[in-house]
Amino acid sequence: MTKPSTTSGSAAAAVEPTPPEPRAARVPRRCTISDVAAAAGVSRSAVSFVLSDRPGVRLPEATRQRILEAAERVGYRRNALGRALRSGRVDAVGIIAPLSVMVGDPDAPGGVYYKDLTVALAAAAFEAGLNPLLMSEEPRRHISLADLSDRRVDGVIVVSKANSETFVEEAASAGVPCVTINRDVGEWRVQTDNVRGGRLAVEHLVGLGHRRIAYLAYDDPSSVPGRQRRDGYVAALADAGLRPVPAEPLHFQDPDAVRAALRDASGPTAVCCFNDELAVWLLNRCREEGVRVPDDLSVVGFDNNVLAVTARPRLTTVRSPLAELARTALSLFEQQQRGGAPPPAPVLVEPDLVVRDSTAAPSSRG
Amino acid sequence: MTKPSTTSGSAAAAVEPTPPEPRAARVPRRCTISDVAAAAGVSRSAVSFVLSDRPGVRLPEATRQRILEAAERVGYRRNALGRALRSGRVDAVGIIAPLSVMVGDPDAPGGVYYKDLTVALAAAAFEAGLNPLLMSEEPRRHISLADLSDRRVDGVIVVSKANSETFVEEAASAGVPCVTINRDVGEWRVQTDNVRGGRLAVEHLVGLGHRRIAYLAYDDPSSVPGRQRRDGYVAALADAGLRPVPAEPLHFQDPDAVRAALRDASGPTAVCCFNDELAVWLLNRCREEGVRVPDDLSVVGFDNNVLAVTARPRLTTVRSPLAELARTALSLFEQQQRGGAPPPAPVLVEPDLVVRDSTAAPSSRG
DNA sequence: CGGTTCTGGTAAATCGATTCACCGCGGGGC
DNA sequence: GCCCCGCGGTGAATCGATTTACCAGAACCG
Numbered sequence: 001m002t003k004p005s006t007t008s009g010s011a012a013a014a015v016e017p018t019p020p021e022p023r024a025a026r027v028p029r030r031c032t033i034s035d036v037a038a039a040a041g042v043s044r045s046a047v048s049f050v051l052s053d054r055p056g057v058r059l060p061e062a063t064r065q066r067i068l069e070a071a072e073r074v075g076y077r078r079n080a081l082g083r084a085l086r087s088g089r090v091d092a093v094g095i096i097a098p099l100s101v102m103v104g105d106p107d108a109p110g111g112v113y114y115k116d117l118t119v120a121l122a123a124a125a126f127e128a129g130l131n132p133l134l135m136s137e138e139p140r141r142h143i144s145l146a147d148l149s150d151r152r153v154d155g156v157i158v159v160s161k162a163n164s165e166t167f168v169e170e171a172a173s174a175g176v177p178c179v180t181i182n183r184d185v186g187e188w189r190v191q192t193d194n195v196r197g198g199r200l201a202v203e204h205l206v207g208l209g210h211r212r213i214a215y216l217a218y219d220d221p222s223s224v225p226g227r228q229r230r231d232g233y234v235a236a237l238a239d240a241g242l243r244p245v246p247a248e249p250l251h252f253q254d255p256d257a258v259r260a261a262l263r264d265a266s267g268p269t270a271v272c273c274f275n276d277e278l279a280v281w282l283l284n285r286c287r288e289e290g291v292r293v294p295d296d297l298s299v300v301g302f303d304n305n306v307l308a309v310t311a312r313p314r315l316t317t318v319r320s321p322l323a324e325l326a327r328t329a330l331s332l333f334e335q336q337q338r339g340g341a342p343p344p345a346p347v348l349v350e351p352d353l354v355v356r357d358s359t360a361a362p363s364s365r366g
Numbered sequence: 367m368t369k370p371s372t373t374s375g376s377a378a379a380a381v382e383p384t385p386p387e388p389r390a391a392r393v394p395r396r397c398t399i400s401d402v403a404a405a406a407g408v409s410r411s412a413v414s415f416v417l418s419d420r421p422g423v424r425l426p427e428a429t430r431q432r433i434l435e436a437a438e439r440v441g442y443r444r445n446a447l448g449r450a451l452r453s454g455r456v457d458a459v460g461i462i463a464p465l466s467v468m469v470g471d472p473d474a475p476g477g478v479y480y481k482d483l484t485v486a487l488a489a490a491a492f493e494a495g496l497n498p499l500l501m502s503e504e505p506r507r508h509i510s511l512a513d514l515s516d517r518r519v520d521g522v523i524v525v526s527k528a529n530s531e532t533f534v535e536e537a538a539s540a541g542v543p544c545v546t547i548n549r550d551v552g553e554w555r556v557q558t559d560n561v562r563g564g565r566l567a568v569e570h571l572v573g574l575g576h577r578r579i580a581y582l583a584y585d586d587p588s589s590v591p592g593r594q595r596r597d598g599y600v601a602a603l604a605d606a607g608l609r610p611v612p613a614e615p616l617h618f619q620d621p622d623a624v625r626a627a628l629r630d631a632s633g634p635t636a637v638c639c640f641n642d643e644l645a646v647w648l649l650n651r652c653r654e655e656g657v658r659v660p661d662d663l664s665v666v667g668f669d670n671n672v673l674a675v676t677a678r679p680r681l682t683t684v685r686s687p688l689a690e691l692a693r694t695a696l697s698l699f700e701q702q703q704r705g706g707a708p709p710p711a712p713v714l715v716e717p718d719l720v721v722r723d724s725t726a727a728p729s730s731r732g
Numbered sequence: 733c734g735g736t737t738c739t740g741g742t743a744a745a746t747c748g749a750t751t752c753a754c755c756g757c758g759g760g761g762c
Numbered sequence: 763g764c765c766c767c768g769c770g771g772t773g774a775a776t777c778g779a780t781t782t783a784c785c786a787g788a789a790c791c792g
Contacts, residue, residue, distance in 0.1 A: 030515070032748055043772050048750060059770070077540075080518040081451040082748030085777050090447065092499070092518075099489040103689060106482075107675040115481045116472075122500040123465040131518065133458070134488040134498045149396065151778095152446040152458075152497065174443075280676045287678055307676055309473040310646050312653055323469060398778055409742050414780060425740070448778030451747050517748095 031076045040070035047071070051078065084151070092131040093333060094148070094156040095121050096167055099136035109218060109252075110161065112277060112305045117159055117181065117322050124326035128334075130154075137163050149174030154337060157329050158183060177336040179329050184224045188336055189346035190328045194225045197318040197351040198232025198272065201300040204316070204353055205270045206236070208361045210298060212245035213237060214261060214268035216278055219251040226274055229302060233272050252278055255285065262289045262297070269362040270298035276307045279315050283358070294360035304354050313357035325349050397442045406436035413437070417444065450517075458497040459699060460514070460522040461487050462533055465502035475584060475618075476527065478643060478671045483525055483547065483688050490692035494700075496520075503529050515540030520703060523695050524549060543702040545695050550590045554702055555712035556694045560591045563684040563717040564598025564638065567666040570682070570719055571636045572602070574727045576664060578611035579603065580627060580634035582644055585617040592640055595668060599638050618644055621651065628655045628663070635728040636664035642673045645681050649724070660726035670720050679723035691715050 033051070037044045042063065049057045050067045070076075084090040097118045101108055122132035133153050137160040148156060148170050155177030158167050168186035171178035179188045205213050215233050217226050230249065237243060245268050250258050261267045262285065273279035279301030283293060291297050293313055301308055301317035308315035328349055336342070399417070403410045408429065415423045416433045436442075450456040463484045467474055488498035499519050503526040514522060514536050521543030524533050534552040537544035545554040571579050581599050583592050596615065603609060611634050616624050627633045628651065639645035645667030649659060657663050659679055667674050667683035674681035694715055702708070 033750095034748085044749080045751080045772065045774095046770090049771090052750080054750095058768090063770080077515050079451075079748050080513070080516045081447055081456065082777090083750075085445075085447040085451055085748080085779090086750040088750095088777080099485065099492060102485045103482075103489045105675075106670060106672045112672055115485055116469075119465065119468045119481055119484070123469045123502065126465060126500065126502050132500045134492065134500065136489065136492050147446070149443045150446045277676070284676070284678055304472060306472045306478055307672070309471075310643070310650070310673055311676070312650055399780095400778085410779080411742060411744095411781080412740090415741090418780080420780095424738095429740080445778050448747090449780075451749090451778080452780040454747080 030079070031074045032079070033076070035074050036067065036071045036076045039074050040067045042067060051076075052083075088151075090131075090151060090154055091129065092133050092153045093125050093330075094133045094135045094153040095125070095159060096135045096137055096156055097159045098138075098161040099134065100138055101161060107277070109277065110275075112307060113275060113303055114159065114161070116303075116305055117325070120322040120326040121157060121159065121181075121329065124323065124330055128327075128330050130330065130333075137161065137167075148176055155179075155333060157181060157333060158185075177333055179332045179336065181325060181329050182225055184346070187342035188332050189343075190325060190332055191228075191346045191348055192225065192320045192325060193348040193350050194228030195232035195235070196348075197302060197320070198229040198234075199236040200232075200318050200351065200353045201272045201302070202233050202236035202240070204355065204359065205272070205298060205300065206240045206242070208270075208298065208359060210270040210362050211242060212266075212268045212270070213242065214245055214271045215249040215274075216258070216271050216282055217249050217251060217274040218278070219253045229272075229274060252281065258282070258285055259289060262286060262291050268297070270300070270359070272300050272302075274302060276301035276303045276305050276311075276315060276317055279317065279358070280307045280311045283311055283313075283315075294358050295363060298359040298362070300359060308354070308356070311358075316356045316359040317354050318351045319354050320351050321349055396445070397440045398445070399442070401440050402433065402437045402442045405440050406433045408433060417442075418449075456497075456517060456520055457495065458499050458519045459491050459696075460499045460501045460519040461491070461525060462501045462503055462522055463525045464504075464527040465500065466504055467527060473643075475643065476641075478673060479641060479669055480525065480527070482669075482671055483691070486688040486692040487523060487525065487547075487695065490689065490696050494693075494696050496696065496699075503527065503533075514542055521545075521699060523547060523699060524551075543699055545698045545702065547691060547695050548591055550712070553708035554698050555709075556691060556698055557594075557712045557714055558591065558686045558691060559714040559716050560594030561598035561601070562714075563668060563686070564595040564600075565602040566598075566684050566717065566719045567638045567668070568599050568602035568606070570721065570725065571638070571664060571666065572606045572608070574636075574664065574725060576636040576728050577608060578632075578634045578636070579608065580611055580637045581615040581640075582624070582637050582648055583615050583617060583640040584644070585619045589640075595638075595640060618647065624648070624651055625655060628652060628657050634663070636666070636725070638666050638668075640668060642667035642669045642671050642677075642681060642683055645683065645724070646673045646677045649677055649679075649681075659724050661729060664725040664728070666725060668717075674720070674722070677724075682722045682725040683720050684717045685720050686717050687715055 033044050033047050037047045047067055049059060050064050051071065095118060098114055102111055102114050125132040156167065156171055158164050158178065158180045160167060164180060164183045164185045168178055168180065178186060179190065180186045182191050202213060215230055220226060234244060246261060250261060271282060273282060279299050282299055286293050286297060293299055301315040304317045304319035308317045328347055332347060399410050399413050403413045412425065413433055415425060416430050417437065461484060464480055468477055468480050491498040522533065522537055524530050524544065524546045526533060530546060530549045530551045534544055534546065544552060545556065546552045548557050568579060581596055586592060600610060612627060616627060637648060639648060645665050648665055652659050652663060659665055667681040670683045670685035674683045694713055698713060
């Protein structure tokens, strides 16, 4: 037993590190930096310098080429773990999202939005050379909040629905960068300019001639985007000399009130919805009530997700630019990593309006 | 310059590893296993044994408790990198998905499916204690296919749309576990039982009394699920003594043919669709043509995603159990990690039928 | 009493890479 | 003549944990 077989001469011994193995092992032992060093006849340090392309390190081009060629020849692949352990960076970012909400009912509120945003974030991170690691907002047995500081990720981006404060605090106390998206928590925040989005919707409707415009939302006072969008809606109405009709927002949780508003001859001629899911929900209520969209009622959504395109009529909606939101979040993340100062206010990403078929000038009930 | 200030005593010196620092550093130095060892008055090995709870290692309960308590006291968090480097496992799995498709147009074909599946997989992995790392099927500048073997992940699960063969080969040659989902590639495969799904749809329609049943798909011969679902459809028709009407599948790419079929009095009274997105697309064509669903035409989807619930009429659809698919994939992954033998055939996950409002007995055109 | 086994651990090697300190030599500035 | 710097690298420490090998003493056995 215990055949050491320590072939770790570690220095420049064999120039050709591929002895004719009996092909027993399908997978050849992975090459380390030492193999490259041996093959190139230089030290491991030199290989490391060349391969990580450190600025300010001077090696003659000939040596550089020799090392690169040796690395190629032996099929060297850098081991991310060794590198990360020493350098202190793993080039990974955690994305904290409401995973269990996202895998629940196909029509869980906000499900589409969270999936779209999470995927956009992952794609942007990948594109930026940062490995996106998905984490659930709910603590689990195996992987818990504590993992924020176990160096598996360089930091986190919080897309969370719940517990955002906890994550921000955890991250701060672990000394780990943390950016929140569309949450009013922490020092590093990026948000859709929801106020502007709300204004865009109202301005469009006012421009079409609407005077009685309602707002439809989830009854969730804790929703920051909810509040912001409504603020924009109210402000734009005020700019046009108008006031909400009805005075209080309609709520998804109170469908009877919504139906009543649809039937009321002096009710709204247009509705701004918190998001596309609600807008489609409203479209379906309209169908049940015999209210024609956009003839009898104009409907504006928010998000511009798949529902806006598949619904009939296709939704006019405020587009929340998820890709840009994601890129901005990553940019903030990198600034924070570099030790920069947090922005004085949340960084805002501008939405725009996508006009489709669910809005028109008021007619029959105008 | 160059103040070394090497405070690396590194051995068991102070029992209390929290000298009254001037609070300059907001973030206290992270505790290592050595700190715990010092605090508990034992060796690092002992701490490692206790903390990783290795089976077959005997330590008296008193010592165990002392170590655990010391770890708690100094706020020890295990460094995932050090552990992974030595033990050879990172407890992470790569999920290779068509990220750029998923972040493209909100109605990109298959977009909803890929997002749902990817998220389901990530959630299942997280739940199982495996960190899900999202990777794009398209090679990128920073992170390439080669990263499969850089030990950032223990293996990969391929949800990819393109290049699946490449990933399977890469993984094999890197000696890395690899499972494919709904792709007929590689030795470790898990798939929805699409043939059964196709049968379920047809059997439901035949049970309602339909005799002329069409199939609507994307014109994509390379789609494995596409072929399988159609096989099930044809087989179930044959069992009922029927044949496809029309004989050849309708294609999304040929909307004129679809319209013609809808107008044809001797055309189909029901349509099986490859997925929910296509079913909704068909619903919208029906609306344009004045064809009432389900009165004039029954429509069955596949997937049971958000579109099936928000569409009107709500879709009768074959539910593809994504959560179970994901769990099965992870189970296969773990078997492969443990060196088990691949299953002789793709592991199949059973779909079921969700009956909603888009199907009914044929009437006017029956 | 000699020898073996069990108890309760420890010391040291190891994983793969990064990085700091430094080396010998020749040349240039003062 | 002295000092310093640049060249082209090298050696060794280090990151934080796991794991193998082994050890001193106690207990047990015949």
